[in-house]
Amino acid sequence: MANIDTPIPALKLNDGNSIPMLGYGTGTAWYKSGDEDKIDEKLVESIQTAIKLGYYHLDGAEVYKTEPELGMAIKKSGVAREKLFVTTKVITNIADIQNAIKTSLKKLQLDYVDLYLIHAPFFAKTDSDLQRAWAEMEAVQSSGLAKSIGVSNYLPQHLEATLKTAKVVPAINQIEFHPYLQHPPLLAFHKQHGIATAAYGPLSAVTKAAPGPVDDFMKALEKKYAVSAAEISLRWCIDQDIVAITTSGKEQRLSDYLRCATFKLTPTEIKTIKEKGEQKHYRGFWTNKFDANDRS
Numbered sequence: 001m002a003n004i005d006t007p008i009p010a011l012k013l014n015d016g017n018s019i020p021m022l023g024y025g026t027g028t029a030w031y032k033s034g035d036e037d038k039i040d041e042k043l044v045e046s047i048q049t050a051i052k053l054g055y056y057h058l059d060g061a062e063v064y065k066t067e068p069e070l071g072m073a074i075k076k077s078g079v080a081r082e083k084l085f086v087t088t089k090v091i092t093n094i095a096d097i098q099n100a101i102k103t104s105l106k107k108l109q110l111d112y113v114d115l116y117l118i119h120a121p122f123f124a125k126t127d128s129d130l131q132r133a134w135a136e137m138e139a140v141q142s143s144g145l146a147k148s149i150g151v152s153n154y155l156p157q158h159l160e161a162t163l164k165t166a167k168v169v170p171a172i173n174q175i176e177f178h179p180y181l182q183h184p185p186l187l188a189f190h191k192q193h194g195i196a197t198a199a200y201g202p203l204s205a206v207t208k209a210a211p212g213p214v215d216d217f218m219k220a221l222e223k224k225y226a227v228s229a230a231e232i233s234l235r236w237c238i239d240q241d242i243v244a245i246t247t248s249g250k251e252q253r254l255s256d257y258l259r260c261a262t263f264k265l266t267p268t269e270i271k272t273i274k275e276k277g278e279q280k281h282y283r284g285f286w287t288n289k290f291d292a293n294d295r296s
């Protein structure tokens with residue numbers, strides 16, 4: 001199994017920092033329901049494998065309870081800290097963000113994270129709740145504990161409320177994004193305000209939301225580029241300047257996904273996936289929080 005030959009592209013954020021456009025997630029397949037102190041050795045091994053293959057962007061969250069594994073794998077990898085891009089998120093301890101970041105850093109065995117995100121806006125009863133939380137995030141960035149700060153699962157109304165009092169514009173919004181959930185108004189808002197987009201669940205259209213209207217075209221592209229639909233899906237994000245965050249416990253799959261760095265879709269192909277994807281709506285995460293028909 002080869003290491004990546006073609007480097008993963010990076011995206012420049014509005015604060016001047018750069019984020020690798022392919023990330024390895026420690027949620028979904030990995031997050032733990034039980035005892036956080038019980039180390040998931042399989043996960044540590046998988047993160048080490050990902051790092052070895054060239055995944056230097058690692059996505060965590062306090063709620064996944066996998067920060068200890070992430071910290072261990074980073075330590076064991078021997079890769080210099082400054083080469084890695086580590087994200088974590090706050091939601092459980094949103095009421096005390098200053099303590100939450102310190103607790104996360106301790107579990108990660110790190111002095112700083114590259115990106116700290118508010119995991120979701122659903123804690124907020126009012127706009128002031130969103131604004132207060134964001135001011136705390138700005139304080140985290142000022143203290144140097146996070147190089148960049150951003151949000152996740154925010155809709156335009158949450159961003160609008162946040163921006164009313166923000167001193168720092170969120171660097172990124174991490175959202176569920178794939179052909180069957182494209183959020184046109186939200187992406188337009190991001191563009192207007194210089195907020196980058198990161199996609200979680202980028203494989204959904206070819207995995208859990210399949211079958212669907214993109215299938216036949218995906219097959220044609222698989223043939224043309226000699227890659228799998230997963231890599232087409234990741235490239236479809238990257239070609240739209242969207243950071244893709246995937247995961248797998250299988251080394252072969254992780255290795256294959258890296259092929260998304262070796263080709264580019266044409267503008268027509270990007271548009272065709274877009275148009276075919278618009279014919280179906282699918283949301284896989286936070287389904288009890290978002291309005292079922294909300295496509296913003």
Ligand SMILES: NC(=O)c1ccc[n+]([C@@H]2O[C@H](COP(=O)([O-])OP(=O)(O)OC[C@H]3O[C@@H](n4cnc5c(N)ncnc54)[C@H](O)[C@@H]3O)[C@@H](O)[C@H]2O)c1
Binds near residue numbers: 027059174200202246
């Ligand atoms: N901010 C958030 O609220 C939020 C929500 C969900 C996920 N995330 C982050 O994003 C990461 C990636 O999310 P994801 O797992 O939904 O991404 P994804 O769409 O890339 O799916 C990856 C999953 O699909 C499976 N898969 C791959 N190929 C498959 C195939 N051919 N058939 C069936 N299954 C296949 C993989 O084994 C893996 O479990 C998470 O680990 C987490 O870090 C964040």
Ligand SMILES: OCCc1c[nH]c2ccccc12
Binds near residue numbers: 028061
């Ligand atoms: O970000 C992953 C999705 C998610 C939503 N709520 C959770 C609770 C525990 C673990 C993951 C999640």
